[in-house]
Each structure stands twice: as structure tokens, then as C-alpha cells.
Amino acid sequence: MALEIIESCVNCWACLPLCPNKAIYEAAPHFLIDADKCTECTGDFAEAQCVAICPIEGAILDELGVAMNPPGSLTGIPPERWAAAKAEIAAR
Amino acid sequence: MDLPVITPEAPNAGGCSAGSCGSTADQMGGMSAEVRAKVQDHPCYSEDAHHYFARMHVAVAPACNIQCHYCNRKYDCANESRPGVVSEVLTPNQAVKKTLAVAATIPQMTVLGIAGPGDPLANLERTFETFRQLALTAPDIKLCVSTNGLALPANVDELAKYNIEHVTITINCVDPDVGAKIYPWIFWQNRRVYGREAAAILIEQQQKGLEMLVARGILVKVNSVLIPGVNDEHLKEVSKIVKAKGAFLHNVMPLIAEAEHGTFYGIMGQRSPNSAELKALQDSCEGDMNMMRHCRQCRADAVGLLGEDRGDEFTMDKVEAMEIDYEAAMAARAELRARVTAELEDKRQKAHAAKSAPAVQVIQFQPRAAKPAGRPVLMAVAAKGGLVAIHFGHAKEFLVYEASAAGAKFVGHRKADAYCSGDEICGESEMSGESVLERTIRALEGCEVVLCARIGIEPWGKLEAAGIQPNGEHAMEPNEDAVMAVWNEMLAAGKLASKSVAKCA
Secondary structure, eight states: OOOEEOTTOOOOOSSGGGOTTOOEEOOSSSOEEOTTTOOTTTTTOSSOHHHHHOOSTTSEEOTTSOBSSOTTTTTOOOHHHHHHHHHHHHTO | OOOOOSOOSOGGGTTOOSSOOTHHHHHHHTSOHHHHHHHTTOTTTOTTGGGTOEEEEOOOBOOOSEEOTTOOTTOOOTTOOSTTOOSOOOOHHHHHHHHHHHHHHOTTEEEEEEOOBSOGGGSHHHHHHHHHHHHHHOTTSEEEEEEOSTTHHHHHHHHHHTTOOEEEEEOOOSSHHHHTTTOSEEEETTEEEEHHHHHHHHHHHHHHHHHHHHHTTOEEEEEEEEOTTTTTTHHHHHHHHHHHTTOSEEEEEEOOOOGGGTOHHHHTTOOOOOHHHHHHHHHHHHTTSOBOOOOOOOOTTOEESTTOOOGGGGOHHHHHHOOOOHHHHHHHHHHHHHHHHHHHHHHHHHHHHHHHOOTTOOGGGSOGGGSOOOOOEEEEEOEETTEEOSOGGGOSEEEEEEEETTEEEEEEEEEOSOSOOSSTTTSOOSTTOOOHHHHHHHHTTTOSEEEOSOOOHHHHHHHHHTTOEEEOTTTTSBHHHHHHHHHHHHHHTTTTSOSTTSOOO
16 A cells, blocks of 8 residues: 655655655655555545645556546646647647 | 915925835835834835845745645746746755855845745745755845745744744735635645635634734735736735734735646636736725835746846856855945945935925915826836836836826836747747737836837837837936926926826727
8 A cells, every 4th residue: 555656746845744654755857655664644644645735636646546636636727628728829 | 365386396206316206205204213124125125125135036945835726836937937936946055055156146135035936834944944054154134935824823933033024925815715716725734625614724824924923023025916806806905904914015916827837827717917907906005005016026036136037147057166255245245235225315315305395385375276287197117226227129127107296106017028938838929920019019008108218210110109108318317207307298298188198009
């Protein structure tokens, strides 16, 4: 049972000091979680702390590879609006 | 009772010199000596000071504990200039090195702020380690911090410990229903809290933090982002409340929202306010509160005088290569500061004397009808250092003054070129087909005159066609003097009788 940080991480440091297991460490090109230390905060907090503060949708996955903060859940931007805006900008 | 009147214009029409007058002269005049001493060399707290003194932000604080709809946490663009954007995040040690390098190269440097790119108080160790080291190595540099306020009550004592005299809190609302439209979530007591509940907690902490800072004698500036249709009317109430609680200055800034910034507001098509809307709101808050008009909405790693970013000169690789004599640098700063402070004090005294001196002005004998009732006129100035010193085509921004019988009042600034000219994602739109000159003319909407040191024939013609009178006759004169000279010419020429030309396309 462990969470994973992937490449969309922006290295903002928010999660690192919150981890009760000190499982998160600075690395290049982005922060990583030591799977051996991560408990998903079970027994410590109601919510996994890194997941609860991470501002980037999709940057943290559970052990099945599912995004803990799926698209639209943090910014409030519906994914289809985001896709449409990106297409519009690319077409300029 | 038609007595001869000696000077029909208001007494302060000729009483101000370079730098500033209007709201700022009044603002400074009404301040205690203690408060004045705290702000007279802080460019973000004193409009006077920003002509002479520089500040820098060190980007040591990447983490944030809230999400705002005008912010995209992924953004990092060298070509953009707006809050929350940086080129490189620094460690506290790097930040200290950079600060000392800048303070040695730019003796006008008086202030070091931590403003992000996240929230300084969500990065306590990094923020306080930077302050701790700088308090030792550059004790003459003022330290300040800009925060969303969520973690303020818990950290006010720590801030006071580092002798922080200035704190800026961004307060966009005092009503959780309004807040729910601005903040999608906050991180609070180990969980992510959403919507109205989140906004209510944030507002409570901001207000508590404000009160605690004021109680400790720390000067508080309140920043608010004007979001049309969301908090525009509401900000008047915000202004009243923060004033009542002892905030020293209110800075209402326009929302920046473009789809290419990837923010909620940008993507969802929330519009930004135009210059007239911003000014109208600032004007309506002004009766209650000192309003800041000279904010440039700078980056979280800005360096130099406001509106003149020199960050490129101080990337970490360049800083590492610099050889610095710290003692000599501090002496140079002290010398410059003493000189400018004396100059400003002298100017303030003169302005004060000009206001109170002429007892010959027996205004009550003056028949009202005879008083020349010139309407106020907005004029843009291509300025540097408080003087009409920039060629029209070289101006990156224009300072806008409202000239009237009461004098020249600084009311804001207009950016002349798009702040982003980089790659495709943040590049300017080619499809609009708008030239830089056309954009500049559009940016000057509402202004009837533009003063500059020089100007070419082509822009001259286009400005005239757009109803904006170019004027190059006051080069190197202080902004306020030049603006009032032009206004008095317009008055004498009978151009200020009606309000018909108040807006030009």
C-alpha cells in the first residue's frame, strides 16, 4: 500500500513536511515517495496528507495507478473546457 | 461683492514638485512621524518612495495552502509578469546570496519581500530561515511578507520576532458566499476543505491575522483582486472593514485572466476589469481608505524599481559569479537613502508650506460663478524617476494622472506592451492583427493627453486620430508640473468646459 508521485509534479514542497512517515523526498526531475515507508497515512490522518495538499490534478496515484485528485477536482475546470481552451490556443 | 481674486486656481495647483502629490501628499501629511519613517523608503507602501527605492522578491516559498481561481500552480514562464510566476525557486541560502548581490548592485534596494510563488507562511522553515540570515547580514534591508492570511494567526509572533514591519494580506472578500466563487479549496488542519466552508475559515483567519498584526504595531497593506461580477461591489465593504481594523493601505488590483495562463478564470472566460472600472472602484473606496494606485502586480521573483524588472541580471549562475564587498555596499545604500530621504522630506515640507501659507487666498469672497470650473482630465505620462523622460515609442508603461483644479493626482498606470512575448503557449495572438502601436493606443483609452520626452510622426498622427493629444513640450519636467501646465493651457483655451470628450475610443 503506497502512493506514487508522477512527472506532472511541480516540486512545490507542499507535501514533504506533512508526511508522517517521512516517505517523501526531493529528487530530480520531481519529488518521489518511498513505497516502503508510505502507509497512505492510515492510522495517522483521515486523508493522505500529500493528496490533501497537492495542487496538481493527477500528480499522485494510488497503487492501482488511479489519480487521487482526478481532472477537474481541484481547479474546478471541467476537463472538456480545459481541452477546448488548449485546442483553441494551439490553433492560433 | 466682486473682489479681485489673486489666484483663482486652487492653492496647491503649483505647489507640488516632482514625484508625487494628490492623494499621496495628503496621505503622507496625515501620517504620524513614526509611520512615515516606516514607509518613506518602501516602494510598495509609499507612492513617493517607488520613484526612488527598489525592492526585490525572493522565490523561496513554492508551497501553498489554498487555491485561488486566478492562480495556476503549474505556471513558470520567463516572459510573463504577474504574481505567482517565477523562473527559479531558490533555497534560503541562494535567496540570501541573491539579495546581497542585488543590494550591492542596486543601492536603491531597501526592501526584501517573500511573496511566493506559493504562500510564505505555508513554507515556514524556508521563509524564516531566509529572514533569519538576512537580519544578520543585511540589517538595513527591510523584510516584508505577502500572504493569503490562512496561517497568519499561528505565525504573527514569529513574524514580529524577525522585526518584520510590513505585511501584505490578500483579502478578496469578507463574505463566504463571495469567497466560494474565488477559492475552490484550502488545506486546513490536515484536510482539504472545499467551497463555502473553506472560504469561511480563510476569511476568519485573515481577519484575525489582520487584528493581531495591527495590535503588534506591524503595518498591514491589504491587496484585493477586483473580479467583475464576483467581488466588485463587495470590495467597498472589504475596504471599510479592513480600514476599521487598522489596515494602513488598500491596494485594489485588476484580475489578470487569460486562457493561456491556464487559470480557472482564464479558461472559464471570466473577464478582467478595464481601467475605468478599476479607477471607479478605487475612487469609491478612497473616501474610507488610503488607496494604493501604483502597484505593478509584479512577479514573485521581481527585482528593481517597480515596473522595471531586472531579474535577468541576477539569475543564480550570475549571482554565484559576482564578487561583492558587503561593507562598502551597505555604506553606499546608507548614503543614497539619507540623500533621497532628505530630498523627499524637503519636498514634503514645501508642499505642506504651499498648502498652508498663502493667507491672501480669501476664498469665501470669491463668487462661485467666476471660479474656472475646468473638468478633470486624464493624462498619460511616459515617465522615469518622476520626470517626463521617456520617448513615446520606448515607453513600457504610462503613468496616468487626473488633472483638475485640485492639482495632479496619480491614479494608476497602463501597460504599453503585452507582458508576454514568448513562445506559442504564452505568445501574443497573431490573429488579432493589432500592432504594438494600436495596442498602446487602446491601452490609453480614456486619456486625452499623452506626455512624453519625444514622439515620432506616425504615432503622433494615430494618437491624434484616436482623440489623444500627444505633447512633447515638457520633457524632463516633473510629471505633476507638466500635467498641470497642460491642464492650465487647456483651461485657458476653453477646452475644459464640458464633459463631452471624457471618453475617446
